[in-house]
Amino acid sequence: MKVAIKVKNLLKAVNICSRLVSSRNSLEVLGNILIETEKNILKLSSTNLDLAITTKLGAKVEKEGKISIPARLLSELIGSISEDTLQLIADDSNLTLKGNGIHSRINGVSASEFPTLPKLSNTKSINFSSDEIKSNFEKVIASVSIDESRPVLAGVFFSIKSGEMVLAGTDSYRLSEIKSKCASKEEISCIIPVRTISEVLRLISTEEVKDIEIKIGESEISFVVGESQLISQLTEGKYPEYQKIIPETTTTTIECEKEKLVEAVKVSSVFARESSHGIALNVLKDELTIDAQTSDVGENTIKLPVKKNGKDASININAKYITDILSVVNDKTVVIGINDKLDPLLIKPKSKDGTEIHIIMPLRS
Amino acid sequence: MDNQLQTVWGSVLGELEIVLSEANFQTWLKGTELTGLDGGKAIIYVPNIFTRQWIQDKYHTEILDAIRKIDPNINNVEYTTKKADAKGGSEQPKSRPDDNSIRMPIQKARQKYSNPNSEQSSIESYGEFRPNEKYKFNNFITGSSNKLAFSAAQLVSEKPGEMYNPLFLYGPAGVGKTHLLWAISNEIHARDPKMKILYSTSEEFINTFLSAIRKGEKFSNKYRSADVLLIDDMQFIAGKERTQEEFFHTFNALHQYNKQIVLCSDRPPKEIPTLEERLRSRFEWGMVADIQPPDFETRVAILMNKANTNSIDLGMDVAEFIATHIDNNIRELEGALTKVVAHSRLHGQPIDINTAQEVLGMYIQKTQVKVNAKTVLQKTADYYEISYNDITGTKRSREVVVPRQIAMFIMREELDMSFPRIAKSLGGKDHTTIMHGVNKISTQMARDSVMSQDIQSIKKLLVGQ
Numbered sequence: 001m002k003v004a005i006k007v008k009n010l011l012k013a014v015n016i017c018s019r020l021v022s023s024r025n026s027l028e029v030l031g032n033i034l035i036e037t038e039k040n041i042l043k044l045s046s047t048n049l050d051l052a053i054t055t056k057l058g059a060k061v062e063k064e065g066k067i068s069i070p071a072r073l074l075s076e077l078i079g080s081i082s083e084d085t086l087q088l089i090a091d092d093s094n095l096t097l098k099g100n101g102i103h104s105r106i107n108g109v110s111a112s113e114f115p116t117l118p119k120l121s122n123t124k125s126i127n128f129s130s131d132e133i134k135s136n137f138e139k140v141i142a143s144v145s146i147d148e149s150r151p152v153l154a155g156v157f158f159s160i161k162s163g164e165m166v167l168a169g170t171d172s173y174r175l176s177e178i179k180s181k182c183a184s185k186e187e188i189s190c191i192i193p194v195r196t197i198s199e200v201l202r203l204i205s206t207e208e209v210k211d212i213e214i215k216i217g218e219s220e221i222s223f224v225v226g227e228s229q230l231i232s233q234l235t236e237g238k239y240p241e242y243q244k245i246i247p248e249t250t251t252t253t254i255e256c257e258k259e260k261l262v263e264a265v266k267v268s269s270v271f272a273r274e275s276s277h278g279i280a281l282n283v284l285k286d287e288l289t290i291d292a293q294t295s296d297v298g299e300n301t302i303k304l305p306v307k308k309n310g311k312d313a314s315i316n317i318n319a320k321y322i323t324d325i326l327s328v329v330n331d332k333t334v335v336i337g338i339n340d341k342l343d344p345l346l347i348k349p350k351s352k353d354g355t356e357i358h359i360i361m362p363l364r365s
Numbered sequence: 366m367d368n369q370l371q372t373v374w375g376s377v378l379g380e381l382e383i384v385l386s387e388a389n390f391q392t393w394l395k396g397t398e399l400t401g402l403d404g405g406k407a408i409i410y411v412p413n414i415f416t417r418q419w420i421q422d423k424y425h426t427e428i429l430d431a432i433r434k435i436d437p438n439i440n441n442v443e444y445t446t447k448k449a450d451a452k453g454g455s456e457q458p459k460s461r462p463d464d465n466s467i468r469m470p471i472q473k474a475r476q477k478y479s480n481p482n483s484e485q486s487s488i489e490s491y492g493e494f495r496p497n498e499k500y501k502f503n504n505f506i507t508g509s510s511n512k513l514a515f516s517a518a519q520l521v522s523e524k525p526g527e528m529y530n531p532l533f534l535y536g537p538a539g540v541g542k543t544h545l546l547w548a549i550s551n552e553i554h555a556r557d558p559k560m561k562i563l564y565s566t567s568e569e570f571i572n573t574f575l576s577a578i579r580k581g582e583k584f585s586n587k588y589r590s591a592d593v594l595l596i597d598d599m600q601f602i603a604g605k606e607r608t609q610e611e612f613f614h615t616f617n618a619l620h621q622y623n624k625q626i627v628l629c630s631d632r633p634p635k636e637i638p639t640l641e642e643r644l645r646s647r648f649e650w651g652m653v654a655d656i657q658p659p660d661f662e663t664r665v666a667i668l669m670n671k672a673n674t675n676s677i678d679l680g681m682d683v684a685e686f687i688a689t690h691i692d693n694n695i696r697e698l699e700g701a702l703t704k705v706v707a708h709s710r711l712h713g714q715p716i717d718i719n720t721a722q723e724v725l726g727m728y729i730q731k732t733q734v735k736v737n738a739k740t741v742l743q744k745t746a747d748y749y750e751i752s753y754n755d756i757t758g759t760k761r762s763r764e765v766v767v768p769r770q771i772a773m774f775i776m777r778e779e780l781d782m783s784f785p786r787i788a789k790s791l792g793g794k795d796h797t798t799i800m801h802g803v804n805k806i807s808t809q810m811a812r813d814s815v816m817s818q819d820i821q822s823i824k825k826l827l828v829g830q
Contacts, residue, residue, distance in 0.1 A: 027392040049392075049415045116422050118414040172487045219446050220414045233414045236447060245488050276485060318485060341576070342486060361486045 001035075001065025001090040003042055007083050007099075009057045010042075014075045016055045016206060016228055017046040019199070021071035029068055034114045035088070035095070036066030042088075045117060046071060051196055052117045053203075055228040066111035069095050073106060117231055120217035126160065126184040130204050130212045130225070136167050136178045137197050139328045139356065144194045145171030155191035155235040157242075160184055168242060169194070174321050175242055175359040176328075188216055191239055196221070196232035203228055245344055246359060250337030252283055252313035254306040255350060258334045261288075262326050264302045268292040269319040271300040277321075278363045281345075282314040283338065292319070313338040315345055316363040322347070325358045374399035374409075377431040384427065393419055400448065406441045407432050410448055417444045500547035506670055508663030511541060514654040518545045518627075522552035525560070525593050525625035529652035531616075532627045533599075533634060536656030537821070539694035542629040545656075546595050549627055553593055563591035567601045571608045578607070589618045592625070599630040599648075604639045613644055620647075636814050658693035667695060668702055677706055683721050690725055701725060736827045738776055738790040744826045745772040748819070757792045770802035771820060774810075777803045779824065 017033045025031050034045040042059040045052060067090040083099035090096070095106045137156065145153035157168040165182035168175065200223045204212065207226035215222040216234075223230045268279045271292035280291040288306045293299030315338050326334070331349030338345055347358040377399070382390050393416055401408035409428070411417045420428070421444055432439050502522070507515045514536075520528045534542050550562050570588070588594060594615075602609055619626055630637060633655065634648035659667065665681075665688045672679035679702070687705065691698045701724075708724045709716045746756040749768040756769050769791070776782045776790070777799075784796040784803075791799070810817045 025392075027388045030392070047415060049413060052415065115415055116418050118418040170488060173485055175488060231414075233446065240488070242488060344488070359488070361488055364486050 002063035032068035140169035144169035510657035526623035664688035774806035
């Protein structure tokens with residue numbers, strides 16, 4: 001292999017790939033980045049066997065070839081040199097980097113040892129605006145479980161049916177669901193691991209592209225974001241039938257200013273020190289009272305005006321869950337729906353007309 | 366995994382292990398399984414798509430050759446990331462051997478953080494039946510003490526709403542009422558997952574009802590929409606008139622549509638005090654079956670079964686020893702076994718009679734705290750809310766005489782006191798009075814389960830001091 005390349009392009013590609021590489025591998029080659037030529041471009045890939053990333057960059061290819069190089073070494077080296085362009089020369093086991101003043105040789109591992117990236121079979125392909133998919137993903141991952149012992153809940157439910165896309169995330173104590181129109185005629189229902197989504201979100205911010213393409217196969221998914229492509233396994237299993245817990249109507253519905261509510265919950269959480277972070281929401285006439293107390297800390301009451309429909313109500317809830325959700329809700333006014341003390345609490349942005357809803361299960365005390 | 370498949374795959378892996386480097390073998394082949402060997406095709410489960418691709422590209426020929434050495438008819442190998450017949454729809458964590466060890470502590474820490482307080486209710490349990498895997502029919506040990514209840518429960522679970530409706534089970538604490546209730550729920554759920562099963566304690570029922578009243582709402586028809594309603598500890602409904610009224614309507618609504626109702630209590634319907642007559646008669650409509658404390662053989666069988674399911678090497682002699690010393694309550698029985706096992710593990714001793722004696726020695730002593738005549742009299746008086754002077758005095762009214770005789774009975778039974786000594790402790794009565802009293806209680810107790818419950822409760826008070 002013999003290639004000439006801009007250092008800043010190479011650095012960006014190496015940074016994208018290094019994120020997946022862990023040094024704790026029993027198999028040495030998994031700590032490496034695969035560098036290969038493909039006609040007139042250079043391709044870098046890395047994998048942790050849950051995910052794989054491939055990114056392409058323009059280069060002047062004089063001689064084709066490929067090699068795998070330790071990721072950390074490569075990113076440290078490229079990150080510290082001040083050359084403008086570099087020449088990469090590789091045989092089966094070494095990579096030589098030549099610049100104006102620099103000349104380094106890195107021991108690599110033959111590319112044939114590097115895992116072949118899975119080929120997607122029977123794929124369905126859909127295009128999305130990257131802004132939209134990014135904001136939707138960010139909203140649902142707030143509720144996704146971080147506990148990996150139940151892979152199904154550590155994933156985002158993704159479905160497309162009759163022109164509607166549904167995304168949902170839950171850790172079984174709270175739930176977020178976003179619906180949006182989708183031009184695609186495909187029918188899809190799958191669970192995407194949340195770690196994959198986080199990587200996609202990072203890729204979207206790095207690549208700054210308007211559209212992304214999602215390809216879904218039988219048990220794998222791929223995101224094409226600009227020059228990069230991410231491949232991941234889909235989570236096997238059945239997503240909980242969460243739809244039935246979303247209340248159709250609520251006996252108490254209040255509207256309030258989001259910022260005021262955020263502030264009130266924040267103040268209350270100072271006093272919600274127990275492990276449940278419990279605070280009590282009491283709706284009385286046109287006022288929402290939030291009470292919080294911890295026996296060895298003290299107690300607090302805070303009131304804010306609300307617009308109420310229905311009857312008075314009260315419910316105990318984990319303050320942290322509310323703050324998490326309010327931090328992703330993007331609206332001046334939020335609507336909160338309450339039924340019984342033990343029924344799910346509903347939070348939605350007023351302007352979204354039910355296409356974005358969040359549910360929190362109450363505390364039983 | 367099928368044993369034969371496991372053997373085949375074991376020998377294939379054995380061959381590959383020699384050819385491949387340790388790291389390669391660990392990364393790519395750990396966690397793979399042979400899940401099918403049929404019609405000339407071998408199906409191999411691989412934990413993820415990356416492994417699938419790699420094995421397909423790199424080791425396919427080796428694997429095919431190795432399998433063909435064992436079964437020459439195989440000419441194709443398929444790799445899949447789906448465990449087709451795995452239980453519960455392959456909701457299995459992907460196992461990658463090497464970083465599991467690293468992930469575990471992180472996972473634990475995460476769980477700690479993400480697993481909220483017990484007060485937090487969860488989406489999955491909301492309004493939905495969740496099978497309690499622990500309690501099934503096949504791990505319920507039957508004996509003469511519970512045969513009737515067991516068969517009735519089985520019939521009910523096979524044909525809910527058709528056979529015995531309602532089924533009313535009663536018996537003292539820790540004999541398996543709740544076990545049967547859950548077993549019925551599980552069985553019905555397994556047969557038809559669409560059945561709406563509602564398991565509740567009467568306390569929950571009362572609370573739901575009260576909170577509805579307090580808020581001036583209509584009582585939610587959550588209970589009335591059930592296909593199968595199971596209520597534990599029904600005796601607590603006694604005395605709660607409005608709850609009884611509401612339950613009466615719920616009961617009628619369900620019964621009318623042949624929805625199965627199963628109720629549990631610590632005593633039969635006719636002995637639940639202040640239970641409305643119309644409810645009492647309804648409870649007796651179907652089948653009333655009692656569960657008595659297990660007899661010795663059943664107790665031994667329970668211990669052996671528990672040991673078996675937990676792979677504990679329990680000798681018959683030890684099981685018999687424990688069963689002799691712990692009677693009438695299965696919870697205590699299983700607790701005693703757990704203690705013996707824990708003790709033997711902790712001290713590296715075998716599970717034998719000596720260990721059991723050592724452990725249960727403490728246990729038995731603990732349940733038999735020193736009780737003297739005075740405490741018996743005091744506790745009995747307290748229990749019946751009369752004064753100490755009344756119980757030891759000479760008043761002949763019924764409210765005083767019965768407790769007095771019960772105290773005599775307990776002193777005789779538990780403290781093994783002679784009749785004259787009991788007489789002395791009661792302020793110098795004649796010892797024949799005592800004999801009469803003790804006899805009266807022991808005959809009446811057999812007929813009157815309220816009284817026997819009372820006596821049990823007083824005994825508990827004595828121990829609990």
